[in-house]
Amino acid sequence: MKDKKEKMQEILREKDIRVTRQRESILEVIFEAEKPVTATYIFSRLQESCPNLKLSTVYRNMNLFVKKGLLRKLSLDIDNNESYFELIRDEHHHHLICIQCNKVLPLDCPLGEFEEKIREETAYRIIDHSVKIFGICPHCQEFSNT
Amino acid sequence: MKDKKEKMQEILREKDIRVTRQRESILEVIFEAEKPVTATYIFSRLQESCPNLKLSTVYRNMNLFVKKGLLRKLSLDIDNNESYFELIRDEHHHHLICIQCNKVLPLDCPLGEFEEKIREETAYRIIDHSVKIFGICPHCQEFSNT
DNA sequence: AGAATACTTGCAAATGATTTGCATCTTTAG
DNA sequence: CTAAAGATGCAAATCATTTGCAAGTATTCT
Ligand SMILES: [Mn+2]
Ligand SMILES: [Mn+2]
Ligand SMILES: [Zn+2]
Ligand SMILES: [Zn+2]
Numbered sequence: 324m325k326d327k328k329e330k331m332q333e334i335l336r337e338k339d340i341r342v343t344r345q346r347e348s349i350l351e352v353i354f355e356a357e358k359p360v361t362a363t364y365i366f367s368r369l370q371e372s373c374p375n376l377k378l379s380t381v382y383r384n385m386n387l388f389v390k391k392g393l394l395r396k397l398s399l400d401i402d403n404n405e406s407y408f409e410l411i412r413d414e415h416h417h418h419l420i421c422i423q424c425n426k427v428l429p430l431d432c433p434l435g436e437f438e439e440k441i442r443e444e445t446a447y448r449i450i451d452h453s454v455k456i457f458g459i460c461p462h463c464q465e466f467s468n469t
Numbered sequence: 470m471k472d473k474k475e476k477m478q479e480i481l482r483e484k485d486i487r488v489t490r491q492r493e494s495i496l497e498v499i500f501e502a503e504k505p506v507t508a509t510y511i512f513s514r515l516q517e518s519c520p521n522l523k524l525s526t527v528y529r530n531m532n533l534f535v536k537k538g539l540l541r542k543l544s545l546d547i548d549n550n551e552s553y554f555e556l557i558r559d560e561h562h563h564h565l566i567c568i569q570c571n572k573v574l575p576l577d578c579p580l581g582e583f584e585e586k587i588r589e590e591t592a593y594r595i596i597d598h599s600v601k602i603f604g605i606c607p608h609c610q611e612f613s614n615t
Numbered sequence: 616a617g618a619a620t621a622c623t624t625g626c627a628a629a630t631g632a633t634t635t636g637c638a639t640c641t642t643t644a645g
Numbered sequence: 646c647t648a649a650a651g652a653t654g655c656a657a658a659t660c661a662t663t664t665g666c667a668a669g670t671a672t673t674c675t
Contacts, residue, residue, distance in 0.1 A: 341622065341671060362662085377625055382662060384623095400544050400599070405661065419587060422596060433583040438602065441565060441576065447604035450568060453546070454600050456584065458593035487642060489652065508633085523654055528633060530652095550661095551632065 327351060338391040345376050349384055350393075359397055359407035359418075359427055399455065401425050417453070421460040423467065430456065473497060484537045491522050495530055496539075505543055505553035505564075505573055545601065547571050563599070567606035569613065576602065 331347040331354075340346065352368045353360060362381045369376050385408050388394040397407040399420055407427075419428040434452055442449050459467065477493040477500075486492065498514045499506060508527045515522050531554050534540040543553040545566055553573075565574040580598055588595050605613065 343623065343671075345624075375625070379663075380624055398544060398546050403660070419591060419593060421593070428591065430587065433580055434600075437579040441602060442604075445565060445574065446607045447565060447567070448610055449602060449604040452600070452602040454580075454598070456587060456595060456598045458588075458595040461592045464594055487651065489642075491653075521654070525634075526653055549631070
């Protein structure tokens with residue numbers, strides 16, 4: 324327990340973020356999730372342990388963490404269009420999304436030379452890109468069979 | 470003028486959509502735009518010619534047109550996150566978006582064998598995908614130089 | 616440690632995109 | 646021309662996200 328909190332504090336300090344109870348807890352939830360999470364997901368996970376944490380505080384901190392380079396924000400276009408956030412710790416990658424259970428898997432980036440080709444053809448300065456694949460995961464396929 | 474209205478009516482009838490003044494006008498705006506448009510874009514274009522058209526009517530019809538296969542809805546992730554709509558008339562393609570002026574260009578789909586590879590590797594049933602490239606168009610580059 | 620400063624949070628209200636309920640028109644099929 | 650089905654105007658509701666402000670807390674500096 325102590326251990327985990329201390330680790331969260333280290334991470335926050337490394338990024339020049341002031342340490343608060345709520346930030347430690349929010350970060351813990353994000354680390355434990357092992358998948359992209361929404362603000363409301365975090366909020367609901369913390370209902371019991373931090374009864375008067377507000378959703379607006381979660382949002383404020385998600386924005387801060389993004390600005391500080393701890394998280395990236397994803398528009399997964401899943402049902403209600405909530406934003407997802409994931410830790411920036413792995414390589415550049417994309418996402419495979421199950422449109423039934425919202426499970427998210429990482430995908431390698433398929434745009435290797437493509438971006439370069441586009442740059443040459445259009446003279447745009449390329450800044451970023453997004454690739455998403457939507458499908459039905461094996462588990463959901465079983466239950467949706469005819 | 471007559472000509473244009475009649476063409477819109479034809480299109481609506483072909484798709485089994487009842488013909489109304491507002492639908493004709495909305496569709497005209499979409500055809501004239503030659504680019505993906507938002508509901509508010511359509512709405513503002515029609516302020517003068519249809520003074521009591523409501524934004525909710527535009528939205529209702531965008532949804533209908535999507536359901537009837539006349540339009541596709543795009544999440545371009547441009548500033549306020551408004552949804553864009555474009556005519557379904559051309560090949561499957563993607564979009565190159567200028568993050569300064571919001572200009573949108575079509576892109577060929579770079580995911581050829583990639584989807585198939587993903588299907589084999591993950592056993593997902595692939596339903597759809599999205600590819601977006603964000604950059605700065607030549608015109609905007611001129612004005613944002615150091 | 617104690618105080619001053621700067622930053623955070625709780626709380627409530629505001630935003631902005633999109634949707635919805637309902638009463639009143641309008642379109643369309645017969 | 647008429648009835649039935651569907652569309653629209655209008656206002657209010659939703660939903661995700663943001664913001665203003667006063668009170669609370671972390672950090673910095675004696
Ligand atoms: Mn990821
Ligand atoms: Mn297009
Ligand atoms: Zn699934
Ligand atoms: Zn531009």
